[in-house]
Amino acid sequence: MTPVVSADPVRFTDLLWDASAHIRHAIDDLEFLRLLGAGTLPLDAFRRYLEQDSLYLSGYVKSLSLLAAHAPNPLAGAFWASAAASAMDEASSHEAMLNGGSLPSSTSTPEASPECLGYTSYLIATAATEPYAVAAAAVLPCFWIYAEVGRSLAAAAKTVLDRDPQHPYAQWVAAYDAPEFHAIVDAAKNFVDDAAAAATLDQRKQMIDAFVVASRYELMFWDSALHPTAWPLAESAVYA
Template identity: 40%
Template structure:
């Protein structure tokens, strides 16, 4: 199996924990409390601001034209498309510009973005792209899992449609191909480090949704 297929299968229990999380189950049912979703979209907007920078750094470090194009396009999409989704939800859920601007990242959000930034600054390109991939792939799996189960009408339908869209799946496939290409040309030690980066980022994905469900804040 390819690198991506191997690590994806290894993390099946963790991925199932994500799919079973009450945040996503209640989002699918349309019963998720509005304040939990407000917490999520504010933190996700902070996350995406940093994630777009990480994607831009991946583009700068990519050894191929395909990688440079894919990650630079990804950085643009993170800023444009998903920010537009957030702004629509901000309006729908009463998140004012002042509230959004005054918000600071939770420990989970800061830890996740700092981890990805550290990969970009101090680790190999191969580790970096392996750490980037879960944000694509986990969201694609979540979107495909939630959409057929979602209640209708559903307050959260635009969010569900965004991550279940075929175009998002196609983008995920392209990033997977770049990660597999990097793994094929890597040493065994580098592939081991890539697996660690992918595993850690997937753990952060679970933590991000869990922190939103709990409306987590700094403990002190």
């Protein structure tokens, strides 16, 4: 069913959320998230997720920085620039967890998975070449879906934390259910609503498409941590 795009949306982000409902339901049902919430996810899968998320965040920072540069006013620009800085801090936290000794060590340098490279390439290309409103819609699922995943896992994470206060999964989940993170998500939604209010009808349709595509990448990215996709002919390159 194709969403009906109003010429004068009141809360455009609600329309985006509705358009991605089937994808979000699939995310909620992922085995990766179920095992993560229960604290029973294999350690190598959690390490793989953190490695790929660190690589993803590097690209996400670029897309947010482009979005900040193209923002229509200083307030929006400052918000997206701040979000880019926060993503850099998040990547540093991932690195600390990866090197903290609680996860299996890795002897190879992580390579972006097909899902990770596809997702970041899409966001960067959208931020660089599409109207500001479309780019803002494209980056929103990373904020919003992460927040909702964290909210749904919060109760399970509390149980795991009570049993093992040092459990890395529960500590990670708790960070994404923090009130501060939800406040940032609410601000991002407001800026996307503002962008939709100033956009043309065609751009609003593009915003829906961009939000849905990014939501699909969210689904693929989460799932690939437990069910990784190998690159075809993935042997090391030979340099002359």
